[in-house]
Amino acid sequence: MSDRETMPETTGRETPGGAPALPAEALRIAAGYAFTGPALDLGALLWDEVCLPDAQVRIPLAVLNRHGLVAGATGTGKTKTLQLIAEQLSAQGVPVFLADIKGDVSGISAPGTENDKVRSRAAEVHQQWSATGFPAEFYALGGLGHGIPVRATVTGFGPVLLAKVLQLNQTQEQSLGLIFHYADTKGLELVDLKDLRAVVAFLTSDEGKAELRNLGGLSTATAGVILRSLTAFEAQGMGAFFGEPEFDTAEFLRTAGDGRGIVSVLELAAVQDKPQLFSTFLMWLLADLFHDLPEVGDVDRPKLVFFFDEAHLLFNGASKAFLDAITQTVRLIRSKGVGVFFVTQTPKDVPADVLAQLGNRIQHALRAFTPDDQKALKATVKTFPNSAYDLEELLTGLGTGEAVVTVLSEKGAPTPVAATRLRAPQSLMGPVEPAELDRAVTSSPLYERYAQAVDRESAYEKLAQPPAPEADKPRAKAPKEEPSMVEQVVGSGMFKSLARSIGTQVGREITRSLFGTARRRR
Template sequence: MSDSETVPPATAPEAPGSAPALPPEALEIASGYAFTGPALDLGALLWDGRCLADAGIRVPLPMLNRHGLVAGATGTGKTKTLQLIAEQLSAQGVPVFLADIKGDLSGISAPGEPGDKVTARAADVHQRWTPTGFPAEFYALGGLGRGIPVRATITSFGPVLLSKILRLNQTQEQCLGLIFHYADGKGLELVDLKDLRAVVAFLTSDEGRAELKNIGGLSTATAGVILRALTAFEAQGMADFFGEPEFDTAEFLRTAADGRGTVSVLELPAVQDKPQLFSTFLMWLLADLFHDLPEVGDIDRPKLVFFFDEAHLLFNGASKAFLDSVTQTVRLIRSKGVGVFFVTQTPKDVPADVLAQLGNRVQHALRAFTPDDQKALKATVKTFPNSAYDLEEVLTGLGTGEAVITVLSEKGAPTPVAATRLRAPESLMAPVDATALDRAVRQSPLYERYAQAVDRESAYEKLEAARGAKGPDELVPPKPKQASRPKEPKEPQPREPREPKEQPSVVEQVVGSGMFKSLARSIGTQIGREITRSVFGTARRRR
């Protein structure tokens, strides 16, 4: 745990030496951050061009599950702010999840390196800086990159999130939801992409089309769009992200043996060019936690704080159903003890309904070089409560590692807006060596559990088995000759028990009472009834 020391400004403090006391406006701001309970130390107050080192700016630990926003232009220090908050949460015993887009957050596992800049920053804010590494686990989507593989099954990922990845329109999304509903009801687990493709293909065949007749049906054109999207998605190397063993998001809630919270770092540099994928996958992780965690109400510390980097990618091109689900998930997950911080460039990147759910705010510098920048600056200023600062001037004049902050007090009320010089992280502010990272991954107790992909029997194999020797892509097998059967109605009947060849075709058995009814009875009882879909359409078999 950090040995940092903060002096609450109960009276007008003085900076080191003979610096004058705080002016009344600054004293009022500083007093708004003099919390009595556990809190994270963010930095020191900036006022009238001076850093008032003894006027600490803090955020109460119980308020970290009231969500937040970290925003600012490129190069203003957002990543280091994440690192600063994450390591203090870990020190307080709170697990943290970090999405590492650029690959520079792995250093949180190693002690920081002293230097002139760190020394100067620590002196500015009266920070007792001690090099400290924090317990960390490293993950990678589908094993693409360095980290423990994180996979999801198609069934649990759900139709809403999958539609966003495939860029389906509203009608196509609804049809995909119908396919998932059918598979859930029949106990057909969609583990990977080939499972979903097999079910879609069957439901659009002549024999399978009747299965959806009573609940809306699935047009050949829409199914074709879905199948083409799946093929293109797989051609881009995305198939590995779906499958088993499926990652259990409860792993993110672990603490280390010394009581510190584990920092889970999802390494995403290898999928930087696939923003729709990783942003939506992050939402699945959050939705899965929402689906599984019990209600806990207001607690003295969060169970997990989840940092959602490059948040604008999540909302680009999102459907209304998707945005509604994000809003509802963010609103409700607070009562399950999870805090969510969105990290992006400007607040306007986050929809207003989501922004309204965020209680804590760290706003780094904004640039105003163009008319659009000016509009974004004015819109940002309007989102802050009343301020003693000229925020348009302050926000364009902040240096790297400085921010305008407002948080929720211990009573849940917004604190005064405070320009702040932030503390320096105590862990390494650079990536760890690749060899050290690989060694940490392979030494993790989770590696053996998730490293090797498993392809067990699921919808694809069951459809293939039901069709005998026919491949799953042969959607419409040759039809039996119908003319000969009416002429000899009595002959097939006695031979039917002894002569399986004379029974209805395999597909007719599947559509009738053979495969799917038995699946609904056996597997459906075991799996189908256990599937409950959350507000986001995600699902997980009950643990």
């Protein structure tokens, strides 16, 4: 039987008299997944602890921009589920973005290895399995790890996301926004962290206090706190993530020559001890896509599906403004053809306003060893529509590679809750060798575009250069290593003439999104 044949009238346990009729409730569930258009095949229905291979559980391709959630305890198979979905999206021409937290997703580029477990799973769910690798690009934040460097300019990253990384409070976040606004209006480009430090240092200096007073609501004390936070942040080695060339998120929307969608894998293993940083960087990528993409409305297939791993890290300690921006971005980005799947342990890790927008749900097993676990289990059960299963019992008894599924139908209605034995990925379930990964990175057509960092003249250099006594005298460029930022900025004595000359720049406009992210438009 082919993967897409419809389910026969009877299936289930074999008996001497033949296959008995499918139980009525199981038949109702299976009918909810009998879609007519293109769909992704997740696996086969489980009913009464029996796998019913002819009752296929699927997700319509057209509803994947309605977002989703993949949840479950550690070790229950979430990563393999992401790999399974990414493979099928790629095969149907849809680009995919995956965050690789543990460094084990790179195998999607290589054919899988057939073994007894794979053959057994394929037979159980009526999967026609064949070892297949998929087109992939590999990226690394700031070039830390095996990947094409992904950088953001400070201007592009914006004040809201930077405040999250710096762990500023609400007042300090608002003050940082005023500093960005000041730099924008004065034409002071914030490319890297030393640019922002230079602007803040000036505003806290004797010469800059007049400018500071014009920024209503920004106190010298708060600006000083921000400056110290920036200095400490950079001292931790975070400067590599900010600079040029800034990554263009349109790279994620590409397809390969054979029409398959390219899987973009962002390696985060080298920065997994910096969760505030990488989770916020993921949000920058998503916000940048939202900022740049045109409205397309409902489409027959997404332009991109973005998997946001370790999603709880994004929401931990987030301000109300930050959460509101996430909620609105998720709500609106679907009309730009982008689907977002949050990946975490339980639905309660995701704020209710965001969770309400996640129409496709794949819930792996949960543990109930402690009172907190039991509370999380009950909360998870309440997030599902009416179910024919005892979900509390089912969710604690699922095996690895099994999940409870409910998705949106082609008409946008929730499908019945279906316990599912998932298919096996066809690519390598593990990392490729580092040498092979490095070859893939350096042979990419994108490597030369982003590999080498560029340090051009920007706010720091402009503020640190001395005034020219003659109009035609070349202005000296600041040295790369500065003994004292405040001394160099304040000692320049040329800010007033600088502000007059670059208060407005012809053809330069900065527009900022919900998150304060920005692109320069020329």
